[in-house]
Amino acid sequence: MKIEDLGEFGLIKRLTKILKIKDSSVVVGFGDDCSCVNISGQLVLFTSDIQIEGRHFVKNLISPQDLGWRVVSVNVSDIVACGGKPRWGFISVSVPPELDFEYIEQIYTGMEKACRYYKMDIIGGNTSSSEIIILDLFLTGITERFVPRGGATEGDYILLSGYTGLSRAGMELLKMKKDSYEDFEERLIKNHTTPVARIDIADRINKFASSCIDISDGLAGDLSHILHSSRAKAVLYREKLPVSQDLKSFCRKYSKDCLNYILFGGEDYQLIFTVKEEHISYFSDCFVIGRIEEGSGIFLKEGNNIKKVPEKGYQHL
Amino acid sequence: MKIEDLGEFGLIKRLTKILKIKDSSVVVGFGDDCSCVNISGQLVLFTSDIQIEGRHFVKNLISPQDLGWRVVSVNVSDIVACGGKPRWGFISVSVPPELDFEYIEQIYTGMEKACRYYKMDIIGGNTSSSEIIILDLFLTGITERFVPRGGATEGDYILLSGYTGLSRAGMELLKMKKDSYEDFEERLIKNHTTPVARIDIADRINKFASSCIDISDGLAGDLSHILHSSRAKAVLYREKLPVSQDLKSFCRKYSKDCLNYILFGGEDYQLIFTVKEEHISYFSDCFVIGRIEEGSGIFLKEGNNIKKVPEKGYQHL
Numbered sequence: 278m279k280i281e282d283l284g285e286f287g288l289i290k291r292l293t294k295i296l297k298i299k300d301s302s303v304v305v306g307f308g309d310d311c312s313c314v315n316i317s318g319q320l321v322l323f324t325s326d327i328q329i330e331g332r333h334f335v336k337n338l339i340s341p342q343d344l345g346w347r348v349v350s351v352n353v354s355d356i357v358a359c360g361g362k363p364r365w366g367f368i369s370v371s372v373p374p375e376l377d378f379e380y381i382e383q384i385y386t387g388m389e390k391a392c393r394y395y396k397m398d399i400i401g402g403n404t405s406s407s408e409i410i411i412l413d414l415f416l417t418g419i420t421e422r423f424v425p426r427g428g429a430t431e432g433d434y435i436l437l438s439g440y441t442g443l444s445r446a447g448m449e450l451l452k453m454k455k456d457s458y459e460d461f462e463e464r465l466i467k468n469h470t471t472p473v474a475r476i477d478i479a480d481r482i483n484k485f486a487s488s489c490i491d492i493s494d495g496l497a498g499d500l501s502h503i504l505h506s507s508r509a510k511a512v513l514y515r516e517k518l519p520v521s522q523d524l525k526s527f528c529r530k531y532s533k534d535c536l537n538y539i540l541f542g543g544e545d546y547q548l549i550f551t552v553k554e555e556h557i558s559y560f561s562d563c564f565v566i567g568r569i570e571e572g573s574g575i576f577l578k579e580g581n582n583i584k585k586v587p588e589k590g591y592q593h594l
Numbered sequence: 595m596k597i598e599d600l601g602e603f604g605l606i607k608r609l610t611k612i613l614k615i616k617d618s619s620v621v622v623g624f625g626d627d628c629s630c631v632n633i634s635g636q637l638v639l640f641t642s643d644i645q646i647e648g649r650h651f652v653k654n655l656i657s658p659q660d661l662g663w664r665v666v667s668v669n670v671s672d673i674v675a676c677g678g679k680p681r682w683g684f685i686s687v688s689v690p691p692e693l694d695f696e697y698i699e700q701i702y703t704g705m706e707k708a709c710r711y712y713k714m715d716i717i718g719g720n721t722s723s724s725e726i727i728i729l730d731l732f733l734t735g736i737t738e739r740f741v742p743r744g745g746a747t748e749g750d751y752i753l754l755s756g757y758t759g760l761s762r763a764g765m766e767l768l769k770m771k772k773d774s775y776e777d778f779e780e781r782l783i784k785n786h787t788t789p790v791a792r793i794d795i796a797d798r799i800n801k802f803a804s805s806c807i808d809i810s811d812g813l814a815g816d817l818s819h820i821l822h823s824s825r826a827k828a829v830l831y832r833e834k835l836p837v838s839q840d841l842k843s844f845c846r847k848y849s850k851d852c853l854n855y856i857l858f859g860g861e862d863y864q865l866i867f868t869v870k871e872e873h874i875s876y877f878s879d880c881f882v883i884g885r886i887e888e889g890s891g892i893f894l895k896e897g898n899n900i901k902k903v904p905e906k907g908y909q910h911l
Contacts (some may be wrong), residue, residue, distance in 0.1 A: 280698065281691035292687075293700040300715045303682070312718030314682050317634035323684045324722045325732060332688075332724050365620070365631050367640045369730050371649075374598035378608070381597065385612040398617045401629030403642045404606060409647050413686050415642060415732035491857070496793055
């Protein structure tokens, strides 16, 4: 059997069966945005995210500084999604020996900028050579409470920390390789190249979210992970799904369907999370987009009309 | 300037200047076998080591199970070299979608075997797709004392945990792609494909070593890291350098110079460390190969004859 026949999640499921965790200080193992270990009473989160040239980025379409920013941000996003704050990163860099030093220097400058923004440190690393550029960041964080994917219960409200679909639109614009872009197009591209992890709401996620995940695979795809883990159903309200002005302009100009971008565009690094009714007031800067019900699947409600939303997200394999 | 003009260590030196560590809980940052953080009074070690197809291994020359064992062992070796015990690993796996599932299953089986041997757990991971196989393990460990590279002082004895040069001989044998190998050749190959990190002496390293490093770049190359960090000189005794019977057979058969393998062969994952005279008796199973003196450089003493040893090791870039 080929790996592509299993898909990313089928593969992970099979492989993690082999690695049985015996250590009782491991609070969370495989299957969430982060793993979690209790070290002398401190909950420590572990995550990693790799950026491979030609697979996760195209060298000529992203500046090395943005690439450095990006690899830190996507990892911080996982830590925040589990209710934590990033602390100590360890960077694994592989580059072709004939690469200009200035290029990798710029990657590090981008990482340093991100470290300052997120108030964390990269404390060590490993370098080796390869045909292509590979950046793999391992990031730890600390938290007082692990916010899992599987904590959503009936009646919880579903919240979204910001607009989605922008990164995908930005990626498509980049690939058009136009000589010049309109202002809104530049902004969409920036959403793709330099995502910002929502560390600004980390404390509130830690205190109030019953479940949380970051949007790397798309709103529907990532929400479905919450639903599978929580054994629950989501009803989203069509008119509550936020549509950014820039995405509207993009969809008008290129005759695209906004909803498709909002639900299935990936790599936004916004958070989708659930909260109890009494905690909604703490999130006035976020969008309430639906509710958790008993059952399974994602449904979209528009007036009296309800339809099932496919759970497809970007599959990285 | 190209990266290859800087070399691995020149590159690391330049890059780590960009990432200044601000967090006072970081005990050791860049420049040793591991980084080290104080988490609620517990010293936690961080390391990582990547295995890239075509660069660190050739797919047809190593079994996937051995590859899984190897990626764990080389990381454990770094933890032990800093006086620690391995605890929690996080694995980043990138594979071509058309790869057979059984191949990656075997890699995981090898990792699981290693986890059991070293009494540690891999607690999470990240999978993605790529053209080639990439395995990147991040490993944390715990220790009561960080054993640094830079702790050797005048009068310390230099000890070696086992034979060196075997892995390099094994690699050369593998590359000959012979139809059949003699028994001693099979053993040398095994030294290369399935190195065993010296966890068996981890407790004694923690208690008694004034400095320590594991041998990935070759005895001379890695000893020179201890000397640079400790600002010291090493005098090695030619007749005390251990030569394994298998390496002797190899060098006789293929007309090679044993000393070249012993000093400059890499990837043995033995430990080279220094101890005070009063602690030597705890290491009767190791080889005392020389002493630390004031000065710099590595010198080889044979009778009354002393000559300088070049510090070249395998440079991974």
